[in-house]
Amino acid sequence: METLHIVLLALIQGITEFLPISSSGHLLLPKALLGWPDQGLAFDVAVHVGTLTAIVLYFRDDLWQMTRDWSRQVVARAPATENSRLAWLLILATLPAAVCGLVFDGFIEEHLRSTLVIALTTLIFGIALGWADWRGGRARTIADITWKAALLIGLAQALALIPGTSRSGITITAALLLGFTRTDSARFSFLMSVPVIALSGGYKALQLVMQQEPAPWMELLIGAALAGVSAFVVVHYFMQYISRLGMMPFAVYRLILGGVLLLIAL
Structure with missing residues (x-):
């Protein structure tokens, strides 16, 4: 990969991973508009x-306290x-996405990764986000x-397996x-992302090991670092300002992005 591709794609992933604006939709743009090749599994x-490291670092105190108390309850009967x-x-909320990911991964990869699907889901769930806010x-x-609330949010998270939905x-x-x-x-959404990104990343890493392809380690390190730093900054400011900013700007942005993707698809 060229250096420009590495930098831009890593920043797109880091910035859009945790914002409610669809990382899949943004990652389509360089490929569709500039003819860039697919970035590859590695x-x-x-x-x-990188993004998992960022969210773990940001919520390290919450995650440590949950892990400590959960372990004490399970192991020491505290x-x-x-x-x-x-x-x-959080475990309960993760189960729907984990199960659906195992069952439907092949179908999603084969049938739901088109530009048209991503454009439509970006639009539909953008409207839903604005209405919910x-x-x-x-x-x-x-x-x-x-x-019950955790399970319902977890079932919603399973829908994010459809590209363009935005987890x-x-x-x-x-x-x-x-x-x-x-x-x-x-906050609950971001905490939910830790096991989901870990499971998704682990599954992709297993696929990578099975392929036994040589890894361009310098490119991967640069990509991971840029994605991690940008994701950390985004989460920090998102959590600071979201109570005042609301979700409507993101909903409107999704409608614009979905419209652009729809034009590309058609």
Whole structure:
């Protein structure tokens, strides 16, 4: 890969991974408009490692407390805490996407990775995001999440297997519709991303090992670093300003992006 390709694709992945605007839709643009080649499986794994590192570092205190209390409850039979309860809810919310990913991965790869599908999902779920932000009650906090709410948000996350849906977009949409605040909707969505990105990245890494292709390590390190740094910065500012900014600017942006992709597809 050329250096310009590495830098731009890594930044696109890092910036769009956690924003509710569809990373799949953005990664299509260089290929569709500039004729760039596909970045390849190894680069996909590298940028996923970068974004996973970013979200783990940003939420390191939350993740440590959840892991500690969950482990104590499971291993030492310690009493349940708010942190261990949240860990169980995150596990529950991850199951739908994990199961659907195993069952439908081949079908999705073969039939749903077209520009037209990504354009339509970008538009449809952009409208849904704007409507949820407008209609949501924004009164419930992350402490109010029940197993039913976690499962519903997890089922929404499974829809993100369809390219263009946006994992963060659909989970934030679901949380807003269930009455959660913007900040806690985003926080739960980002915490949910840790096991999902780890599972997805691990699956892709296994595919890469099976292919036994030589790895361009310098390209991968640059891609992972750029994706990780840009993702960390995006999450930091998103969490700071989302309660005031709202989701409507992202919904409008998705409509513009979806329209551009639809023109390309047609």
